[in-house]
Amino acid sequence: MSVILPIELLKEAFKQAQQMPQLVGPVPPGYSVTGRLEPPSGMGWVFTGFMFGGHLADGSSIPGYNFATGKGLVWKATYANVQPLRTFVDRTFYLTSDYLYQQIFYGPRPVTKFLEVTITNTLDQTVYFSNTAFVFELPLDRIMELFAGEGR
Amino acid sequence: MDVDERRAEEFVRRNLVFSGDRVGTFSIVRVERVKT
Numbered sequence: 001m002s003v004i005l006p007i008e009l010l011k012e013a014f015k016q017a018q019q020m021p022q023l024v025g026p027v028p029p030g031y032s033v034t035g036r037l038e039p040p041s042g043m044g045w046v047f048t049g050f051m052f053g054g055h056l057a058d059g060s061s062i063p064g065y066n067f068a069t070g071k072g073l074v075w076k077a078t079y080a081n082v083q084p085l086r087t088f089v090d091r092t093f094y095l096t097s098d099y100l101y102q103q104i105f106y107g108p109r110p111v112t113k114f115l116e117v118t119i120t121n122t123l124d125q126t127v128y129f130s131n132t133a134f135v136f137e138l139p140l141d142r143i144m145e146l147f148a149g150e151g152r
Numbered sequence: 153m154d155v156d157e158r159r160a161e162e163f164v165r166r167n168l169v170f171s172g173d174r175v176g177t178f179s180i181v182r183v184e185r186v187k188t
Contacts, residue, residue: 021172028160034181037172045176120186128167137175 064097
């Protein structure tokens with residue numbers, strides 16, 4: 001799976017240093033954890049990809065989501081935006097082996113307010129979940145220009 | 153939020169690491185039990 005950014009966005013991405021913030025934290029068995037990431041004042045983000053990983057306390061890698069048993073990790077994100085950009089609620093990602101331990105290119109998704117991510121663990125043990133984002137930061141007005149017309 | 157959920161949230165907060173402090177502000181919104 002790959003994504004080709006529109007040319008204006010690609011130019012902007014090349015000018016900016018892409019950042020890869022990473023979050024690692026435990027998700028107890030049978031729990032969902034929701035976290036929120038907010039850009040600095042006057043700035044916004046464009047997300048172009050993610051990387052997911054999960055390990056048990058003994059360091060072993062978790063298996064991909066199993067639809068037969070309903071066991072695994074499930075990820076969902078909301079990209080909240082100021083008007084006129086629309087807030088985008090993403091589809092649910094069941095983290096099968098196709099999604100774990102590799103870069104997932106997708107989007108681009110703008111965030112001008114906050115990114116909210118929920119990870120649900122239906123495995124029987126605590127999972128130390130790792131979520132890396134591929135993102136570049138831009139002034140709010142520049143994001144509004146780049147994504148003009150996608151709001152309504 | 154019940155006692156178990158409060159404990160779970162405390163556990164998550166204590167053990168969470170975020171590498172992007174210069175990028176933005178991260179906060180935990182909620183920790184909830186789900187049906188498995």
